Amino acid sequence: MNFELDEMQTLLKNSVAHWTAKNYGFEARSKLVHEGGGFSEAHWSAFVEFGWLGASLAEENGGYGGGPIEAAIIMEEFGKALVAEPFFAVGVLAAQTLIGMGGEAAIALVHAMQAGETRAVLAHTEAAARGDVGCVSSIARRTGAGWSINGTKAMVWGGPFADQFIVSARSFGATRDRQGISLFLVPADAPGLSRRNARLSDGSRAAALSFTDVSIPQDALLGTEGGALDALARGQAHGIVALCAEAVGVMDRVLWMTRDYLLMRKQFKQPIGNFQALQHRMADMLIELELSRSVLYRALSRLGSPVDERDHAVSLAKVQIGKAAKFVGGQAIQLHGAIGVTEECAVGHYFRRLTLIDNSFGSVQNHLQRIAAHFQRAA
Secondary structure, X not given: OOOOOOHHHHHHHHHHHHHHHHHOOHHHHHHHHHHOOOOOHHHHHHHHHOOHHHOOOOHHHOOOOOOHHHHHHHHHHHHHHOOOOOHHHHHHHHHHHHHHHOOHHHHHHHHHHHOOOOOEEEEXXXXXXXXXXXXXXXXXXXXXXXXXXXXXXXXXXOHHHOOEEEEEEEOOOOOOOOOOEEEEEEEOOOOOEEEEEEEOOOXXXXXXXXXXXXXXXXXXXXXXXXXXXXXXXXXXXHHHHHHHHHHHHHHHHHHHHHHHHHHHOEEOOEEHHHOHHHHHHHHHHHHHHHHHHHHHXXXXXXXXXXXXXXXXXXXHHHHHHHHHHHHHHHHHXXXXXHHHHOOOOHHHHHHHHHHHHHOOOXXXXXXXXXXXXXXXXXX
């Protein structure tokens, strides 16, 4: 496998890094999170103008011929800057789910999303799911005019900024049946839809949704009725890998921030970075970071593989990067001392983001169980 970026990928990486360095300093981000609601229309317009929302999509899907590697490049650089806007929710999770679903309506929606004409996000996760993509208790019933949806969604990434929701609901079957899950496009202002916005621990935003007899037309169904599970699993696999790439970017920034602090902070008239015990801890942080890069590369290379192989590689990446995130973030806090947990110190904000990523789309324990199940099936 060639681990070198090609010319276009290098240009993409450099352009994202340049933009974040210019527009997303720590003070500017803090102001955006605390005073700007966690979203800037100017930033989002830049994402559209630079083509980043379509950089990881094939041309037939309205993109520019890229793939998961391009998404990982953007997410890693966004992780280094703690970008708050819902690029992940729109450009990765929702887009990849729609592409997996297929059909004219779904692909047309992807085109509109990458062109900045709409911000549609996926409303799928439910409180009881615990990372199980097939756990859906929300119900969609046929009516004379179309469909009626009832249920709740617990963690809708980018929900406060969405104008449309791609909602998973059961048109038949029990809560954990593999068949019966359908996807519907629901306007954010639909009668009966209640949205409760929340600021997460890292400053980003999400929403909880409640559907009470929400009526939508017949053509709001995306793709085939009852056949959305594979598309949802595809979207989640791409989403996990993208978040893993973001976590690698966060850990990379945390490592070098900590290095700079150890060289600046003095004790006994010398930088504490000269102390061998602290150098060993920095070396351990670097090892965990590079192990995380390796499993990320493996997961990226398996996203197009058969489902069982793909999901195994994704779970391996989630486990390694989840453990590494706790270690690298925790060591950075300790090496900074008490200042590391203050609001004014950037490293604490990076640690919060790592913690949120670790707890998203299934915990380390959930993915360890999936890895064990994979080996049992192979035995």
